[in-house]
Amino acid sequence: NAGVMQNPRHLVRRRGQEARLRCSPMKGHSHVYWYRQLPEEGLKFMVYLQKENIIDESGMPKERFSAEFPKEGPSILRIQQVVRGDSAAYFCASSPRTGWDEQYFGPGTRLTVT
């Protein structure tokens, strides 16, 4: 059973460009969480999605950030008009059901904005 897949592993964008980060959850998992890790910091929750639904986006910046988890295909975290402060590692985690289960993390995408 393949683990959580994220791609790309490294992404470099110039200021003002768009960044698209992809996450394929583990097989059978329908719950996806996105977290952001700034240098020397712990992970901060951004958004929680189930298939075709955003359940909680309380950790997501109101501007420029969006997320989706379509019926088919991976979950996408999209950052429009990136700025230097968006440079961070973005982690995706999945679980088979909500609430109490262990979350399985992907290897992360390191975004660098130049």
Add this chain to the structure above:
Amino acid sequence: AQTVTQSQPEMSVQEAETVTLSCTYDTSESDYYLFWYKQPPSRQMILVIRQEAYKQQNATENRFSVNFQKAAKSFSLKISDSQLGDAAMYFCARNYGGSQGNLIFGKGTKLSVKP
């Protein structure tokens, strides 16, 4: 406020010795889960151990064990017989609770293991 605090930014231990990493948290809920995650230089987040708050017995996983003090809202991680491969960042986390499940992380403790 929903916070998780790790008061030790860095710790060091001699190989084969025992080390304890501290964690305190804030919550108004009675039912929740606590976790310790390890992040080696590869940056992959690896679950080390989990504790269910309603269970009084402290969780153990091989060389890793926790000291869970619910009233004090304390959740420390003990690593016995430390190995060079234990060197990593360690993050304490708790789930947000309710039906959400998203995790709240501390800032981490960097553990070095000396040969």
